[in-house]
Amino acid sequence: MISKNKHYRGNFLLVLMVVFALIALGSTAFIFLKQEKNIGNKIYPNVYLDNQNFGLKSKDEIVDFYKKKSSELKNTTVTVFYTNEPVATYSAQTLGIKYDGKTTAERAYLIGRSTNLPSKYFQKFLSIFNLKRFDFESQIEYDNTELKDFLALSEDKYNLPAKNALFKFEREKVVEFRKESDGLKIKSNQFLPDFDKIVMSFKTEVSNKKVVLNSEVIKPEIKLSDINEYGIEEFIAEGKSDYTHSIPQRVHNLTLAASKFNGVLIPKGKVLSFNDAVGDISSLTGYQPAYVIKEGKTV
Structure with missing residues (x-):
């Protein structure tokens, strides 16, 4: 008798567990389908753009949001400095700096709408039941044609072999x-990525x-x-004069x-002899009659 009671009790508990499981499953399915209906063509819950929740928003609302943010950039500028001096300034309007709202909205919209069926329903489930947060970063786009032209001009101007x-x-x-002598080369490959970083910094601070x-x-x-092999390592000095006001013979x-x-090479420790270097000064060696400066006067 006791054995039969235990058997019935075990079956009852099993049935009760199955009933609860079916109720839970049914409730989950009901909530899931109800949320699906409410979502429609809107963004699934728990989808964040730039750390802001856009769940249950439409794609158009996202596009409008980023259009407004783009309008905040229109009066900003980016100034290029070279050797601590400003060499060019570009306005946001000139470069067409703006948020890519359409692409951002499309990325957010695709959560729960994957072409892969298991992935699609898994994302739906995680989103609807608040089991995962989906984060995306917006992008700022611009036309860098003028920057490339600027780089080409800068290379012509500043590059030295x-x-x-x-x-x-x-x-x-x-x-x-x-x-x-050393040469100089503009870091053209570094400039455009650096400019990208500056443009992206508009997301955190709208300023010049x-x-x-x-x-x-x-x-x-x-x-x-x-x-x-003479130990010559550097250029020391050079003297120049054009003798503009001298007569042709003196020049x-x-x-x-x-x-x-x-071109005279003076060995280390030796003294240069002016007379030895110049040699004989006469018409025979090519010199011409001309005045000389003596005691501050021409004679």
Whole structure:
């Protein structure tokens, strides 16, 4: 008798559990279908755009929302700086800076509407029963054609090739000499991504922005110290004069004398002899009669 009672009690509990399960399943299905009907062509619940809940909003409402946000950008500017100086300024209207509301709305709308059937109903279930939050970030779009033109002009204006050193020694004279010099190159590949980041920062703060056009130093392949055995490593000084107000004969004589010095290599620890470098000064060596400056006067 006791055994039969236990058997009946066990069956009763099993039936009760099945009934509760069916009720729960039915309630879930009822809520699900009711919510589905309420949603219609609207965004599913728990869909967030830029951390704002757009559940049960229409695509048109999202587009209108981002149109309004785009209008807040129309008076802003982005100024480009190079070596701490402003070199260009672009307005939001010039570049067409605006939120891409249509794409953002479409991404939000696709939650619960996947072409993959299991994925679609799984998203619906998670959304309707508040089991998952779906987050999306809006995007700001703009036309960068003018920026590319600006970069091309900047490269022509600021880019400088590095120059290798020159040193050639013949017949006890330096016949070719040039100290190496660094070049400069605009970081064009970095500028557009940097500009993108600045534009995206409008999402958190609507204000005029600044972006830096960076450059890098290009080192020469050949240094002066690498191509001579005399320990010459740098260019020290240079003297120039055009002798504008001198008579032609004096200009001739000075040019001839200067040519005697050009390329003379002075060994370390030695003294330059002016007389030895210039040599004989006479008509036989090509000099012409001309006045000289003595004690501040021409004679």
